[in-house]
Amino acid sequence: MLISEGKINSSLEDDSSHTESPGPLPETVLAHLDKSHITVHTYPESHPDDGISTFRADIDVSTCGKISPLKALNYLIHSFDSDIITIDYRVRGFTRDIEGRKHFIDHKINSIQNYISNDTKELYHMIDVNVYQDHIFHTKMLIKDFDLDNYLFGITKKELLPSEKRKIKQKLKKEMYEIFYGKNMPKI
Known part of the structure; x- marks a missing residue:
């Protein structure tokens, strides 16, 4: 699979007349991205x-050229429906203009939150830790509310006693806070 910002040469396009199964699916999927990579x-x-x-799940998206990983943020956030999200964005290297001058950042940014949709912002508590002079941006997100049924297996919250619901919610919140703040917490 080749992903590129430009048109792909027609000799590399898929031959749709090929109808045989390629065999068992691989355990690893490898893709070559023109000037970029995703892991x-x-x-x-x-x-x-x-x-x-x-x-x-840690997802690294590195790009250069016209493609910006910031454009993929909302898609990734909505695809994973996560409780805790940590986003690091770093502008590395430089590009040159047509006169040969180096530009170490070619777009305006003061927060990753500017690239996150409003409906997503309403669902999360967010904090930024940015180092503007080094073009390093960091945003952490913690879900505001959650439905206990999304965390139970083989049982629903209707089947639990109120004290059991409280205890499970307390454990879940503690786990989420510890991951969000990056430290063990004795009690919440």
């Missing part, structure tokens, strides 16, 4: 005692 690292884990499981 996904996944980290599923479970607490051994309290039944809390988390699934972390």
